[in-house]
Amino acid sequence: MSARRWSMGLVIAAMCGGGVARAQDSQFSIAGLGTPGRLESVRSRSTGGAFAAFDPESPFTDAALVDLRNATATAAQGASFRDVSTPGSSTWLRTTRFPVLSLGGPLSNRLVVGVSFSTYLDQTYDAVTRDSQLLRGTMQPFNNSISSDGGVTDVRLAAALRIGSRLAVGLGFHDLAGSTRQNATRIYDDTTDYVTVVQTGTVTYSGWGISGGAILRILPTAAIAVFARQDQALHSHVGDSLVATNNLPATYGGALMLTPEPTLRIAGSVDWQSWSRTGAGAFNTMAWSAGLEIGRTTPLRIGVRGDQLPFGPGTSAPTETGVAVGTSTTLAKGHGVIDVGLERLSRSGSGLQEEVWTLLVGVTVRP
Amino acid sequence: MPRPPVRAAALVVLIALACTNDISAPGVCPQFCPLGSLTVIDTLLAAISRDSAYGRPQGYVNPGLSLTLLAASEPGIKDSRPIMLMPALPTRLVLEDTTTAPVIGVDSIVLAVTITSRDTLVTNLALSVYALPLSIDSTTTFTGLAPAFAAPPIRTVNVNSLLATPAYNNPATGDSAILDTVYHRVTLLINFDSAQVPYSVPDTGKLAFGIRVGADQPTDLSLGGLLNYGLGPSITAYLKVDSLGLGVAHRRTPLGFGTPSFNTFVFNPPPPPLDSTLVVGGVPATRSILRITFPRIIRDSQQIARATLELIPAVLPQGVASDSFDLVTQAVLVDLGAKSALDPIHVDTTRIYITPMDTVRIEMTNLMRFWAADTTAPTAIVLRQAPEGGNFAELRMFASSTTAYRPMLHLTYSPSFPFGQR
Numbered sequence: 001m002s003a004r005r006w007s008m009g010l011v012i013a014a015m016c017g018g019g020v021a022r023a024q025d026s027q028f029s030i031a032g033l034g035t036p037g038r039l040e041s042v043r044s045r046s047t048g049g050a051f052a053a054f055d056p057e058s059p060f061t062d063a064a065l066v067d068l069r070n071a072t073a074t075a076a077q078g079a080s081f082r083d084v085s086t087p088g089s090s091t092w093l094r095t096t097r098f099p100v101l102s103l104g105g106p107l108s109n110r111l112v113v114g115v116s117f118s119t120y121l122d123q124t125y126d127a128v129t130r131d132s133q134l135l136r137g138t139m140q141p142f143n144n145s146i147s148s149d150g151g152v153t154d155v156r157l158a159a160a161l162r163i164g165s166r167l168a169v170g171l172g173f174h175d176l177a178g179s180t181r182q183n184a185t186r187i188y189d190d191t192t193d194y195v196t197v198v199q200t201g202t203v204t205y206s207g208w209g210i211s212g213g214a215i216l217r218i219l220p221t222a223a224i225a226v227f228a229r230q231d232q233a234l235h236s237h238v239g240d241s242l243v244a245t246n247n248l249p250a251t252y253g254g255a256l257m258l259t260p261e262p263t264l265r266i267a268g269s270v271d272w273q274s275w276s277r278t279g280a281g282a283f284n285t286m287a288w289s290a291g292l293e294i295g296r297t298t299p300l301r302i303g304v305r306g307d308q309l310p311f312g313p314g315t316s317a318p319t320e321t322g323v324a325v326g327t328s329t330t331l332a333k334g335h336g337v338i339d340v341g342l343e344r345l346s347r348s349g350s351g352l353q354e355e356v357w358t359l360l361v362g363v364t365v366r367p
Numbered sequence: 368m369p370r371p372p373v374r375a376a377a378l379v380v381l382i383a384l385a386c387t388n389d390i391s392a393p394g395v396c397p398q399f400c401p402l403g404s405l406t407v408i409d410t411l412l413a414a415i416s417r418d419s420a421y422g423r424p425q426g427y428v429n430p431g432l433s434l435t436l437l438a439a440s441e442p443g444i445k446d447s448r449p450i451m452l453m454p455a456l457p458t459r460l461v462l463e464d465t466t467t468a469p470v471i472g473v474d475s476i477v478l479a480v481t482i483t484s485r486d487t488l489v490t491n492l493a494l495s496v497y498a499l500p501l502s503i504d505s506t507t508t509f510t511g512l513a514p515a516f517a518a519p520p521i522r523t524v525n526v527n528s529l530l531a532t533p534a535y536n537n538p539a540t541g542d543s544a545i546l547d548t549v550y551h552r553v554t555l556l557i558n559f560d561s562a563q564v565p566y567s568v569p570d571t572g573k574l575a576f577g578i579r580v581g582a583d584q585p586t587d588l589s590l591g592g593l594l595n596y597g598l599g600p601s602i603t604a605y606l607k608v609d610s611l612g613l614g615v616a617h618r619r620t621p622l623g624f625g626t627p628s629f630n631t632f633v634f635n636p637p638p639p640p641l642d643s644t645l646v647v648g649g650v651p652a653t654r655s656i657l658r659i660t661f662p663r664i665i666r667d668s669q670q671i672a673r674a675t676l677e678l679i680p681a682v683l684p685q686g687v688a689s690d691s692f693d694l695v696t697q698a699v700l701v702d703l704g705a706k707s708a709l710d711p712i713h714v715d716t717t718r719i720y721i722t723p724m725d726t727v728r729i730e731m732t733n734l735m736r737f738w739a740a741d742t743t744a745p746t747a748i749v750l751r752q753a754p755e756g757g758n759f760a761e762l763r764m765f766a767s768s769t770t771a772y773r774p775m776l777h778l779t780y781s782p783s784f785p786f787g788q789r
Binding site for chain 1: 401
């Protein structure tokens with residue numbers, strides 16, 4: 001099967017999903033700004049995110065772009081199956097998302113630029129509640145539904161510069177944009193006397209941020225990365241009205257990658273984000289990941305991660321742990337790469353439990 | 368590189384998974400629910416103003432133009448009698464071929480009247496037909512016809528008895544009936560002989576009839592009127608024609624002949640005049656117009672789940688059970704007071720029964736939502752009876768000038784949801 005046909009398959013899949021880039025959503029973030037997206041390609045996500053700081057196809061660090069030897073385009077798709085459990089109830093949810101799209105290539109031997117579109121915050125949910133209200137002397141049962149579809153997209157324009165043979169630095173500008181279409185619906189059981197109430201609003205978002213980082217090859221078989229990012233306030237508008245302004249977090253992190261053998265790569269990373277700046281009910285988060293990649297043409301990738309979710313009702317941040325596996329194959333003499341991965345996440349906090357299976361498919365094209 | 372079957376299977380899985388999306392889950396509130404909630408408020412608004420009634424003494428539909436002729440025998444409440452002026456009979460009819468001969472008399476006449484509504488529970492329901500002077504017109508009054516109705520009726524038909532006969536036919540009198548079981552109408556074919564309706568040469572056979580209804584109980588009924596296509600009164604005359612010395616021939620009037628040139632009904636007591644209340648219905652037919660002040664805060668940014676117009680009756684509706692009627696709330700296309708043009712699309716209807724009631728409630732949710740969507744539409748409504756002029760029952764309700772019992776708008780609405788606020 002040719003790379004062209006694979007690409008056609010991805011296009012068909014995108015048409016079915018019909019959405020822009022988004023990450024998987026979570027019930028934990030309904031009351032907050034949203035679920036932070038993962039700025040990781042399928043390759044990096046299959047290692048638990050451990051390789052993201054060194055992956056030029058992941059819009060995670062800017063300096064990693066320097067490893068792009070050719071013009072490269074990457075897209076990722078994830079189909080998630082999520083079990084949301086509370087005491088007494090369990091619901092399976094399904095979503096399909098396209099969390100990352102990146103383009104980049106070298107301008108010279110030392111300078112590489114790239115642009116990427118990825119999910120910054122996902123606000124896709126539909127919370128249905130059952131209640132009743134005393135109206136005109138009679139209790140009227142009803143169903144309430146508050147739904148949202150959309151999120152904040154991170155459009156990054158970045159450049160990386162190789163300085164000498166061991167050091168690379170990168171700088172990125174992030175435009176935060178996007179919108180959510182929200183619906184609030186109340187359906188009374190007595191549809192004869194009471195008309196269904198449906199209110200619809202479109203919230204648009206704007207903001208920006210900057211990021212920078214460096215990768216230093218400390219040994220022929222070892223490299224370290226440091227990165228930082230500062231996002232400014234996120235402004236929410238309904239029509240022409242500014243309805244909310246929320247500070248966005250700063251991000252600091254570091255990563256280590258070892259290559260003891262040409263066919264074995266091991267990496268680990270850690271980062272911290274100051275989500276508590278965004279307002280009440282938000283927490284600073286710490287995330288770590290570790291993973292390895294074995295082989296070259298059809299590698300095996302394995303990774304684990306531990307994370308915290310920035311929004312939750314309790315006094316501490318909900319936690320998230322995950323494992324992932326994946327592989328890839330090259331097509332058309334290396335002009336195309338198909339990455340597949342399977343991720344299992346477990347989230348818990350304040351009596352709510354989420355178990356998520358995500359099937360990941362990525363396509364990389366190097367013309 | 369995977370083998371072709373593996374790659375094909377992977378592509379199928381990819382496409383299948385791409386089309387999946389189900390995000391609806393039970394909300395665990397307030398911990399895991401969106402900030403803000405959809406609230407619904409139920410409130411009474413004194414939003415009616417500049418309300419008034421129109422239609423007396425000249426109504427929107429007057430007796431002579433009503434689709435129905437009302438007959439009532441409700442002692443102490445209402446006495447109503449349909450009257451009709453039949454056309455002149457032909458002076459010549461075809462005898463043979465193209466030869467015509469003069470009409471010299473009447474053999475018999477059949478008067479057809481259709482009862483469009485009646486109280487089926489009354490016993491001995493009877494229609495009495497009276498001969499009236501040929502001078503009746505739209506100015507004729509109940510009192511003016513009192514002498515004619517004081518005379519003995521020329522025919523009386525017991526409707527219950529006739530409907531109890533085989534095939535609804537009474538050979539003794541020549542009367543018959545046609546029963547419409549779908550619309551519950553009864554068409555009576557009342558037979559008159561030449562002695563009961565003598566042929567008057569000077570009047571060219573013109574006849575004027577008056578009808579009274581009677582029963583063991585107070586009752587009323589409606590007869591189809593001249594304007595009620597196919598249901599109005601008519602006569603079929605069987606005439607005597609001079610056969611040019613060969614005896615007397617009998618000929619029937621042509622088809623299409625026999626509809627009255629005029630019909631109406633007279634009643635007593637006369638309709639009460641309009642006062643400070645909102646009057647709807649009756650004869651002549653009245654309407655009330657109400658202007659509604661739609662609060663801008665609701666009109667511009669809220670969603671209406673239910674809207675009910677509540678009016679307090681000033682006088683209980685009078686009549687018998689069969690007088691129940693539809694009360695129609697209709698938007699106006701343009702507010703011109705009594706002559707406002709009615710919107711045929713935005714209409715709400717409530718059935719009014721002749722029974723004690725404390726409040727008249729009219730659902731007008733659709734109308735209010737229409738006004739919320741079209742802010743250029745005049746927020747005025749007209750209350751009217753349906754059908755107009757076909758029922759003596761009328762509603763009198765307190766107007767906004769009576770503060771304690773003024774009309775109210777009962778609104779159930781949802782304020783704007785705070786989208787985007789955190």
